[in-house]
Amino acid sequence: MLEEKIDSKKKYGDKMEDIREEKIEKILKLLATSPFRNHFHLKEKEIAYIKEKKFSTIKDHAYHFVRTRLAPKDIPNDGKQTPMKGHPVFISQHATATCCRGCLEKWHKIPKGRNLTENEIHYIVSVQLKWLEKEIIKSHQDQ
Numbered sequence: 855m856l857e858e859k860i861d862s863k864k865k866y867g868d869k870m871e872d873i874r875e876e877k878i879e880k881i882l883k884l885l886a887t888s889p890f891r892n893h894f895h896l897k898e899k900e901i902a903y904i905k906e907k908k909f910s911t912i913k914d915h916a917y918h919f920v921r922t923r924l925a926p927k928d929i930p931n932d933g934k935q936t937p938m939k940g941h942p943v944f945i946s947q948h949a950t951a952t953c954c955r956g957c958l959e960k961w962h963k964i965p966k967g968r969n970l971t972e973n974e975i976h977y978i979v980s981v982q983l984k985w986l987e988k989e990i991i992k993s994h995q996d997q
């Protein structure tokens with residue numbers, strides 16, 4: 855899948871972003887069919903936190919969590935490294951199955967037992983941010 859992405863970049867250049875966007879929409883739709891994944895939503899507190907911190911800061915936090923808790927080859931507490939509440943990115947991780955290497959392998963076909971590549975890290979953060987963005991849009995509509 856990674857090779858495919860690199861090839862796409864060579865072939866399509868700036869269309870790369872569209873390809874990633876399409877892939878993300880597809881996986882988010884699939885995740886929404888899982889009752890477990892779909893029961894995670896942001897609450898007012900988390901939405902307020904995002905607005906206060908600004909989205910760019912949340913993005914920095916997401917990169918930090920992914921790099922420190924998911925990217926290494928060996929994670930002794932894999933499956934338990936992502937709290938169920940607290941930071942909005944944690945909620946997004948459970949909703950998008952980017953909470954642990956087991957879920958990344960099952961849902962995103964990113965194998966465990968090796969370090970994540972930069973490309974994979976960007977992809978994972980993009981999925982999380984897209985989900986957060988959708989939650990915020992939804993919260994506006996609900997008001």
Ligand SMILES: [Zn+2]
Pocket residue numbers: 933951952953954955956957958
């Ligand atoms: Zn998991």
